[in-house]
Amino acid sequence: MIEQILKRLLISIPVLFGVLFLGFGLLILVPGDPAIVMAGPTATPEVVAAIRAEMGLDDPVLVQFGNYLGRVLQGDLGRSLISNKTVVSELAAAIGPTAELMFACLIWSVPLGIGLGTLAAVWRGSLVDRAIMAISVAGVSLPIFFICLMMIQYLGVEWRLLPFIGRGGPLWTIDGLRHIALPALSLGAIFIGPVARMTRSSVLEVLKLDHVRTARAKGLSETRVILRHGLRNALIPVVTLIGLQVGYLLGGAVVTESIFSFPGVGRLAVGAILSSDFPLAQGTILVLALGFILINMIVDILYVLLDPRVQA
């Protein structure tokens, strides 16, 4: 088992380098001279030259990459061109809200998706099954921004049930909960479909196995058979598949945060890119990529821990 986990950690090393190189490449690849970009359009040639020297842009690319790695490891990602705050402090303020949003989305959508998927599998071929599957196909086909706009239009504006701009505070306060409700509902709405589909096929797969037949033959009640022997074993692949969908969720979070002005990393990234704030854009993309890698790694390790068969 430890060997498996170590192997998994080893695989992530080249990925980590790839991410760092991507972050580094972002500034190097920007069309035109990064020094001019950093200095802004009104800078004098002397200022540009000074920035060039300061950034070490005259060094060979590999030396620059080495310096960049050193800075990142020290937690120095530069300063935002717009707010002049350090990128690290901007990111530190945004990571919490994004994590809150992800949590608030998963906490209701995953159990609901698993429940619906199990129902569909148990009543396979029935009207319930077809309805649930139709809803989940429709759910995967809906543009996330459309869901967000409808939430704002009806729950926010027309019926005035919930606020739809910004974040009210930490998740454990009433105001925080009220503000996160609509973004979390929107983001969760696109996640129910995939989870229900995965659960359904996974449960169907497990219900065919011998131990389920044995459980039935023992005379266990059908509910017990499905919950204890079916769903429990079916959840293992669902966990990994949820991990694989994190990228999908991330994309949804970027859109959701932007629409609801929710101060997370996704909104920060879009804002930075649209205002050509390169250091901040670089930092946010780096953090999003690292978060994605980290979650995938945790899911893979969880998989090893959950499924004894993988350890062999």
Place this chain on the structure above:
Amino acid sequence: MCCSIRGCRHDGPDRSDVCACGDTRPPGQHRGVRPVSVADPEMLDAPEPVEAWWRRLLRDPSALLASLVLLIVVFCALAAPAISPHDPFASSRAIMQPPIWAEGGDWLHPLGTDGQGRDMLSRLFYGTRLTLIIGLVSVGIGGAFGSLMGLLAAFRPGLDPWVMRCVDVMLSFPAILLGLALVAVMGPGALPVIVALAVATVPDCARIARSVAVSVMQQDYIEAGRALGLSNFALFTRYLLRNCISSIMIFLSLRFGQIILIGAALSFLGLGARPPTAELGMMAAQGRDFLLFAPHIAIIPSVLIFVIVLAANVLGDALRDVLDPRLRS
């Protein structure tokens, strides 16, 4: 084994045993091909010819409806310049005019006008065009590269670990991140979005192609082809590619919907297609400011995206059920 057909017993203990390939000549002189003869009992038992896949597909009503919808959408996108009632970029004085079914709509602008008085219907035609181009080009390019990688990995097992490590690294960059990164570098536009979506399609497609190709490579006909002395190129294109292509196409058709959604989301955020061109996601974003007074500006393009993606997904599912039930997971 005296010839390349599995189950050949010709060199067994009893040398007089007839080889499974039917050749009665001594071992070493076989051509390695099972001769087709009517007397062959296996040939007599051959199943009835299977109904053409597209007939089976079109018998499914939802698949039929989905193909119809996609055909209409593609036609409208192709014929946009010919069937658009107005110039999609020209503003008029009729600002935020509601569509025909709402109060105050008229036939001059059947779907109403947007915040700048541009005809919604014409913009929808052009917007669909760009949305479809972004989706098709990126799925096409990414799919081609991905399948090549996956098939090569299966065809040349020596390459496999290298290709799969590459794929692992690429999988670590979800489409939305690639999109953000490329737009940060190249500036907003359709091109970075296409590149990002294509790159994001490569690793998934490579994984699917590899898994299908690995099982194809174990089939007897590959061995038979080798025994016939086919060149690697012919073996790759005629035997491997041909037998994998349907599974790959199913995957790509299911992928197409997702790609359209991500592309539209990027455009919605202002990172994709730039005004004044029309793109469905961008049109929805423009309608966002008028949501209270003229909800149709945001709703109509969003619903169209939904319909296109839904049709693509339904058709992809149906194709999979018809062509390759093994892929069902």
